[in-house]
Amino acid sequence: RYQMKVKVLSRNPDDYVRETKLDIQRVPRNYDPSLHPFEVSREYTRALNATKLERVFAKPFVASLDGHRDGVNCMAKHTESLSTLLSGSCDGEVKVWNLSKHECVRTLQAHEGFVRGMVVRFCGTSFFTVGDDKTIKQWKMESPGYGEEEEPLNTILGKTVYTGLDHHQNDPVFATCGQQVDIWDEQRSSPIRSFTWGVDSFSSVRFNPVETELLASCASDRSIVLYDMRESTPLKKVIMSMRSNTLCWNPMEAYYFTCANEDYNLYTYDMRYLTSPIIVHMDHVSAVLDVDYAPTGKEFVSASFDKTLRIFAKDSGHSRSVYHTKRMQHVICIKWSADNKYILSGSDEMNIRLWKANAAEKLGVLAPREREAASYSQKLKEKFQHHPQIRRIARHRHLPKNIYHQTKELRIMKEARRRKERNLRKHSKPGSVPMVSEKEKHVVTVVK
Amino acid sequence: MFSQKSDPFPGPAPIPEDRVQKFKRKEKLKKPHHKQYKLRDIIARSEDASEMAQKQAARFDLLLPEEAGFLEGDEDEDTFTISQEDIADAVDITSGAKYFNLKLSQFGPYRVDYSKTGRHLLLGGRRGHVACIDWVSKQLMCEINVMESVNDVKWLHSETMYAVAQKKWLYLYDSNGIELHCIRKFNDVLRMQFLPYHFLLATASATSFLQYLDVSVGKEVAAICTKTGRLDVMCQNPYNAIIHLGHANGTVTLWSPNQKEALVKMLCHQGGVRSVAVDKTGTYMVTSGMDKKLKVYDIRAFKPLKSYFLPAGASCLSLSQRGLLSAATGDVVQIYKDVWSTPVTKPYMAHRVRGTVWGLHFCPFEDVLGVGYGEGFTSMLVPGAGEPNFDGLDANPYRSAKQRQEWEVKALLEKIQPDLISLDPTALAQVDQATLAQRHQDRVEALGFDPLAKEKFVPKFKKKGRSSAGAVERRKKQVAHEEQRDIIRKGVEDKMKMEKERREREQNVATFSSQKSALDRFKK
Numbered sequence: 001r002y003q004m005k006v007k008v009l010s011r012n013p014d015d016y017v018r019e020t021k022l023d024i025q026r027v028p029r030n031y032d033p034s035l036h037p038f039e040v041s042r043e044y045t046r047a048l049n050a051t052k053l054e055r056v057f058a059k060p061f062v063a064s065l066d067g068h069r070d071g072v073n074c075m076a077k078h079t080e081s082l083s084t085l086l087s088g089s090c091d092g093e094v095k096v097w098n099l100s101k102h103e104c105v106r107t108l109q110a111h112e113g114f115v116r117g118m119v120v121r122f123c124g125t126s127f128f129t130v131g132d133d134k135t136i137k138q139w140k141m142e143s144p145g146y147g148e149e150e151e152p153l154n155t156i157l158g159k160t161v162y163t164g165l166d167h168h169q170n171d172p173v174f175a176t177c178g179q180q181v182d183i184w185d186e187q188r189s190s191p192i193r194s195f196t197w198g199v200d201s202f203s204s205v206r207f208n209p210v211e212t213e214l215l216a217s218c219a220s221d222r223s224i225v226l227y228d229m230r231e232s233t234p235l236k237k238v239i240m241s242m243r244s245n246t247l248c249w250n251p252m253e254a255y256y257f258t259c260a261n262e263d264y265n266l267y268t269y270d271m272r273y274l275t276s277p278i279i280v281h282m283d284h285v286s287a288v289l290d291v292d293y294a295p296t297g298k299e300f301v302s303a304s305f306d307k308t309l310r311i312f313a314k315d316s317g318h319s320r321s322v323y324h325t326k327r328m329q330h331v332i333c334i335k336w337s338a339d340n341k342y343i344l345s346g347s348d349e350m351n352i353r354l355w356k357a358n359a360a361e362k363l364g365v366l367a368p369r370e371r372e373a374a375s376y377s378q379k380l381k382e383k384f385q386h387h388p389q390i391r392r393i394a395r396h397r398h399l400p401k402n403i404y405h406q407t408k409e410l411r412i413m414k415e416a417r418r419r420k421e422r423n424l425r426k427h428s429k430p431g432s433v434p435m436v437s438e439k440e441k442h443v444v445t446v447v448k
Numbered sequence: 449m450f451s452q453k454s455d456p457f458p459g460p461a462p463i464p465e466d467r468v469q470k471f472k473r474k475e476k477l478k479k480p481h482h483k484q485y486k487l488r489d490i491i492a493r494s495e496d497a498s499e500m501a502q503k504q505a506a507r508f509d510l511l512l513p514e515e516a517g518f519l520e521g522d523e524d525e526d527t528f529t530i531s532q533e534d535i536a537d538a539v540d541i542t543s544g545a546k547y548f549n550l551k552l553s554q555f556g557p558y559r560v561d562y563s564k565t566g567r568h569l570l571l572g573g574r575r576g577h578v579a580c581i582d583w584v585s586k587q588l589m590c591e592i593n594v595m596e597s598v599n600d601v602k603w604l605h606s607e608t609m610y611a612v613a614q615k616k617w618l619y620l621y622d623s624n625g626i627e628l629h630c631i632r633k634f635n636d637v638l639r640m641q642f643l644p645y646h647f648l649l650a651t652a653s654a655t656s657f658l659q660y661l662d663v664s665v666g667k668e669v670a671a672i673c674t675k676t677g678r679l680d681v682m683c684q685n686p687y688n689a690i691i692h693l694g695h696a697n698g699t700v701t702l703w704s705p706n707q708k709e710a711l712v713k714m715l716c717h718q719g720g721v722r723s724v725a726v727d728k729t730g731t732y733m734v735t736s737g738m739d740k741k742l743k744v745y746d747i748r749a750f751k752p753l754k755s756y757f758l759p760a761g762a763s764c765l766s767l768s769q770r771g772l773l774s775a776a777t778g779d780v781v782q783i784y785k786d787v788w789s790t791p792v793t794k795p796y797m798a799h800r801v802r803g804t805v806w807g808l809h810f811c812p813f814e815d816v817l818g819v820g821y822g823e824g825f826t827s828m829l830v831p832g833a834g835e836p837n838f839d840g841l842d843a844n845p846y847r848s849a850k851q852r853q854e855w856e857v858k859a860l861l862e863k864i865q866p867d868l869i870s871l872d873p874t875a876l877a878q879v880d881q882a883t884l885a886q887r888h889q890d891r892v893e894a895l896g897f898d899p900l901a902k903e904k905f906v907p908k909f910k911k912k913g914r915s916s917a918g919a920v921e922r923r924k925k926q927v928a929h930e931e932q933r934d935i936i937r938k939g940v941e942d943k944m945k946m947e948k949e950r951r952e953r954e955q956n957v958a959t960f961s962s963q964k965s966a967l968d969r970f971k972k
């Protein structure tokens with residue numbers, strides 16, 4: 001009777017229900033925000049859960065490599081193979097490890113006394129070691145065949161003890177440091193160039209991985225000296241308030257390097273402006289012995305005398321993680337593996353430990369949905385990282401009691417110093433006590 | 449060989465502006481100072497990402513499978529004269545089967561509730577009859593008589609549990625009719641509302657208590673003594689989980705479990721308030737009162753928008769997902785379209801039932817209105833009421849048992865804590881300016897100097913004689929002039945703003961003042 005136009009919503013169940021039991025379920029989506037209320041609160045709850053779960057799954061220790069008979073003094077990453085690691089100990093032994101099987105593949109007696117430095121050549125077929133017996137030795141990477149003796153490819157005898165070693169990225173050139181910094185050609189048995197600057201000993205030398213002609217070294221007069229291999233004299237040096245033990249160049253940014261200092265801090269410098277460090281990284285409670293950058297250049301790990309290792313982001317003043325174990329004593333050397341996933345620490349009690357760089361990361365091959373869920377959780381944690389409840393949970397780390405108390409003590413000491421300086425400034429003529437920023441406090445002078 | 453023709457429509461396909469606006473969450477931020485390069489970079493990247501997400505969501509809108517229903521009569525014909533039987537005959541069989549009557553005259557007027565997915569229906573008769581039905585397949589899930597008077601029935605988070613407010617206490621039942629809990633702390637409950645994302649059951653009692661029960665944990669979250677008398681008008685705002693209570697003195701009060709007092713008290717009607725309804729976006733509130741008026745308010749700004757006169761006041765109100773309002777006047781159910789934008793003169797649809805209407809509820813995702821009245825239950829066809837495209841991860845009427853279990857686990861994991869219920873649900877996304885200021889002050893005190901203070905400008909020493917005293921002074925003066933201009937500009941802006949506010953306030957005072965003298969015509 002009526003000429004009306006009418007349509008009532010009617011859905012065909014065939015479009016919404018799966019055909020057979022073997023299919024996956026159909027999930028039609030509508031992203032209209034009015035169908036999804038409370039977006040912010042729900043995301044916040046998910047971020048809170050993700051942060052809590054990250055703490056639950058944060059188990060970074062993977063394996064311990066046992067076998068050295070004296071403390072591990074230095075380590076070297078193989079340039080071509082991810083699963084090979086070389087380590088040198090304080091009794092002159094060098095061991096080659098297979099990291100996937102957690103086994104030692106080869107052992108050789110390299111020096112009498114400490115193995116002071118080790119580096120693998122860029123081609124990966126040989127490696128160099130220096131030791132307390134004033135020699136530089138080059139060895140083959142393959143194990144000797146049946147019945148053959150372990151013989152170095154090349155031995156160079158020097159006059160003084162060499163304390164550090166590093167190889168050029170592309171050329172057959174390496175550098176050693178001891179009483180002076182020497183640049184050697186692999187074919188010659190005497191250095192092609194020596195740099196001195198009135199210092200009696202250098203503790204480490206490093207080639208810049210990006211600007212491959214530049215070197216830096218840490219000297220015992222509390223300074224860091226920069227060299228260019230092509231020149232005949234050092235470029236400049238920065239003298240700090242305490243001595244640096246080692247330094248590491250940022251593999252992604254050509255001009256940044258980080259040095260591990262005795263005054264419990266690490267300093268990142270821009271090579272061009274040495275008057276004040278870019279960042280001061282503070283969190284250790286004892287001298288920092290070694291530092292290594294991640295291959296992405298965004299983070300680095302530091303090993304300290306206080307039996308912990310800490311991971312810092314390259315631009316933050318405080319660490320994002322701290323790894324410690326009751327069994328790990330003073331951590332002497334540290335390396336970040338070239339696939340950005342693992343950290344290797346060599347310590348005083350003759351063990352090398354393998355740790356995960358991201359403590360809560362799931363290793364191995366992840367299914368696509370797992371990967372998506374992990375990256376969604378990561379983004380949520382970043383989005384809400386500043387909210388107080390989430391920040392409190394994300395920052396929480398268990399520390400050994402002595403480190404916890406030591407941190408508190410250092411904070412009280414720092415606060416006391418700051419209060420005294422503030423009072424001095426308040427009660428003096430305005431302008432007579434200048435404000436010195438934390439960064440500038442640690443640099444004494446720059447010498448050209 | 450490439451053809452020489454060029455693309456007549458270069459670039460990506462255009463997206464209609466209103467669709468992009470639908471997915472917009474927030475305005476773009478003011479760009480920070482150019483020295484804060486890291487912050488600028490972070491903000492620029494995140495704004496790019498959110499723009500991309502907005503565009504993608506708007507493009508996806510094209511792929512939605514269903515379209516909303518509609519009812520259009522001829523030019524001279526009014527749609528409210530079209531009867532339900534005619535509509536049921538005109539549409540297909542499945543839709544026609546959605547119009548049905550249940551004759552249940554024995555157990556009193558019926559209250560109605562549909563589950564969140566719209567698949568399951570719960571009926572509660574005043575004399576104790578409680579039944580839950582899968583109304584699409586007409587399967588009876590359970591039917592019990594609780595042997596007591598029933599004030600209200602409500603589904604909990606899924607079709608497995610429901611709550612019945614009986615004469616004395618609150619009872620929770622399973623979908624098989626098994627009594628799970630008898631909660632004696634909740635006594636004399638008259639009305640209930642379930643907040644789905646917080647897993648909270650809010651109950652309003654005859655003793656003027658508003659109580660919240662967390663049904664996932666089983667704890668009473670808050671018991672608020674409202675001191676406003678018998679509470680029998682209640683509704684929830686689905687946008688921010690605030691409970692609206694209507695009172696006999698014409699006020700509507702807004703409550704959250706975090707405060708012992710009402711968040712807002714609005715005087716809405718000159719008699720008692722009979723019913724309240726809020727739309728799903730949380731923008732409009734429709735109230736009806738004993739003064740036979742139907743009023744529409746903008747809840748975000750708390751302003752009255754429209755006021756209509758109904759000859760017989762509306763005793764029940766319900767808003768559908770697409771904004772249709774159903775009002776029950778006596779035994780006639782009237783449905784109005786678009787009550788808040790265009791002034792409405794006649795209803796969209798109307799239907800008469802046998803007996804006074806006791807409960808009205810639109811079925812989510814279907815073009816169906818459930819009417820509970822003295823003689824039973826009717827399911828009416830209302831073309832254009834339901835949201836055509838549901839989201840499978842949120843409420844899926846076609847979900848299997850396994851999908852329901854997975855959804856339940858995920859929903860429990862993202863259950864929102866009751867502390868976060870407030871008038872503005874996006875409060876967490878905003879910068880807490882007060883705490884920021886406090887923290888900055890603490891830091892200044894601790895350090896002894898202000899780390900964010902602008903450093904004095906020290907001109908760079910230029911070589912080759914370009915740093916003579918006069919040149920250095922000139923450079924310093926330039927920077928000083930620029931800073932002075934900034935300060936002056938800011939001062940002028942603040943002053944203009946204050947002037948404008950003062951003028952507006954004076955204007956408001958002038959318009960509201962009722963004193964009109966003959967000399968007003970000489971006033972400027």
